[in-house]
Amino acid sequence: MAEQHCCHQDHSAELASHHDGDAVCVDHVSFSYVPGVRILETVTMHIPRGTRLGIVGPNGGGKSTLLKLILGLLRPGAGRISVFGRSPSQACHAGMIGYVPQRHDVEITFPFNVAQVVRQGIVGRTGMFRRASDDDRRAVVQAMERVGIADLAAQPVGDLSGGQQQRVFLARALAARPQLLVLDEPLVGIDEVGQARFAQLMEEVHRAYGLTVLIVSHDLRAIVAGCDRVACLNRRLHFHDAPAGLTRNVLAEVFDHSLAGAGLGLGDLGP
Amino acid sequence: MTIWDVLEPRFLAPLLAGIALTAACALLSVVIVLKRLAFIGQGITHAGFGGVGLAAFLALSGWWRDLTIFLFCIGTAVVIALLSRRGRVMIDTAIGILLVAAMGVGFLLDQLRIHLRGEGWYGTLTGGRHAPPTQWDAVLFGNILYLRPEDVWLAVGCAAAVAGLLALLHREIAFYAFDETVSRVFGVRTTLLHYLLLVMIAAIIVLCMKLLGLILVNALLIVPGAAAVLLSRRLSGVLIAAAVVGEIGMVGGYLAAFGIMGGRLPIGPMIVLILALLFAAALAFNRLRSARA
Incomplete structure (x- = not known):
């Protein structure tokens, strides 16, 4: 067998x-x-x-x-x-490619809130010196709603539990529309x-x-x-x-x- | 001299240059602290000694001297990056070695020119020019009397360029500092950003050198960011706090140097001292706040 x-x-x-x-x-x-x-x-x-x-x-x-x-x-x-x-x-x-890294790889004392981290997902797609398109910005909002973190948008990432952080990184990957x-x-x-x-x-x-x-x-x-x-x-x-x-x-x-x-x-x- | 002498144009111009450079340094320092580039900053500043020695050896002055120091700094930064890139040498080891190597080369070249003065080929190399003896204490701790009027405009222009680039690329740089590997997978040009940051740091160091000196410029490249992350947990708050801390240090140090003991005290160390006190205050504030929470 x-x-x-x-x-x-x-x-x-x-x-x-x-x-x-x-x-x-x-x-x-x-x-x-x-x-x-x-x-x-x-x-x-x-x-x-x-x-x-x-x-x-x-x-x-x-x-x-x-x-x-x-x-x-x-x-x-x-x-x-x-x-x-x-x-x-x-x-x-x-x-x-959307990538959700292992959690301990991430510096968590950073002064970034949830929305800023999820928005990182569209940075590469937008390209240097350009403004994010409306579609990309919509993708960010949708990704946060999909994984259920829309209400945490203004929270510092460092304040979240392990499971919540995991969802933030999943939302970031989804925002890239990979x-x-x-x-x-x-x-x-x-x-x-x-x-x-x-x-x-x-x-x-x-x-x-x-x-x-x-x-x-x-x-x-x-x-x-x-x-x-x-x-x-x-x-x-x-x-x-x-x-x-x-x-x-x-x-x-x-x-x-x-x-x-x-x-x-x-x-x-x-x- | 009294504190009011600051209002004279010849003292006001360096202050203007200082304020502009401090703003650029403060923004850069946030990236340096978050991306943990503090030690590479040290490496680049010490590379400046090599540049100073090489410029003296080639009997260069004015812009050519500045350009030589700038290129020496960039060259050292690139060698550090290349050495550590393949993982064969740890980055702090690479920095530690190049830092002292660049300093050694600088002092050697500066001494060598004295002993080579009679040699014919050396005269041909330098075109018969003689550089004045190197003022090592000015290189170490800065001396605003070495600041030429055109330096002020260059400082303001460069500071604006650095601030502008950081503003335009803040999303990429923030992601890169947050997690370099992940940002690369998401399509951020991390290698380009890395070298761009090194170039910006080197340019700022050369410009700040006359104001603060090569040793003390590190204070402006680290303290504002280090204090700011203790004061705020929001990115916008951190950037504003860094600028405020940097400017209080710069303007406060400048005024203190004029106001205390009739202007006989050096400005650079005064600025650094105030920055260090501001950092201690930020640390105390942070402790108090977390104790209350």
Whole structure:
């Protein structure tokens, strides 16, 4: 059962060429920070337009590195990545990618209020020395209403709870009116209630904006319900298919064996 | 001299230049504090010593001297950025090394010209000109007597240009300072902004040098922003507070230097002292407010 779903050479050969229907195409990508120590080993995957992919894997398994490669913040050592048929940095400059970073990456003592942070989403789209268009300004207001933070507009971001900040950054990404929404560990530091609310919000956002969504998480259980496909990454791609096909064996291969069953709370999975 | 002598045109003109430069410095300082560029600012100011030494070595004066210092500052900033870009060298390490290297080069070149005075090739290089001995204390702490009338207009023009650029690009710069990586993903030209900020800082440093000196100019590039973020939590409030703190320091220091001991005290250190006291007051205000909340 596990063999069938593991993404080995035969499967990847089929994915290697770029499909027009793909939002993201990762083609035989390898990467190392230090020569000889590969963080990613010939990873091949594609995300069809309008679908939601969750990338899971243990810490240090290369999730964040793959994310940085897709966002154009790093360049692959080997292989190719395209985002809507363009290079990642071209896609960024074209305003196609909305990014919700991991929360602790952000300096929170800044003198910015919620509306100012959400408005950051349209800065790149507007371009230097230009005024924001009416459409962009409307997109800011809509994004704040969509994620339910319109009443917080004048609050300093630093005063908000973790869950509220998460929604501010989601609104910023949506204000950019992207075609691909990328979330890096969106649930870290958020309680169970907040997580459930965030999952529901993501469901609404996906329906309303029709986006392609890429979520990276170390917590499989938290994101599995909201994804059409799951990719398990630990240096290599171990699984890339609908979540229903996930088995204990695959998880044991990707995560530390001891974690596979117990820590992830996946009691309902097959052998 | 009394405090009223400030009203004489020859003392009023430098004050005007100071007020204009302080406004530009105050706005820049908010970016410097939020983006944590304080140490790179230090690096660039110290690079100014290298520029002063090189200008002395080449026997340059006037605009050419200013341009040499400016280019030396920019060059050092670019080398720091290139060294740290690939992550091979940590940025504070790169700054620490270039800071002392530039200072060393500056002093060496200044000494070298004295010993090379008799050499024929050196005479050809400098075109037979001799630069006056370098006034290192003026370079360190500033001396308004070195301020030429045309410097005043250059200072006002440059300050207006810096303020204008910051105003036009405030959305990009705010996002860049808030989170550089994320802003790049959202299509902000972060590399361009980074170099633009370095150029603005270098230009302001060269202009402020005569007023405050290379060491003390750092006060204007850090204190207003550092005090302002303690005083307000809104961006507009922070910008206004920075300008007010900077101008109180500049005008207050200028007047104090004239008013106390009959104008025999240097202006630069007086300005810096007042700025430091304003920062302490802002800190106390911040503590009081958060204790009450």
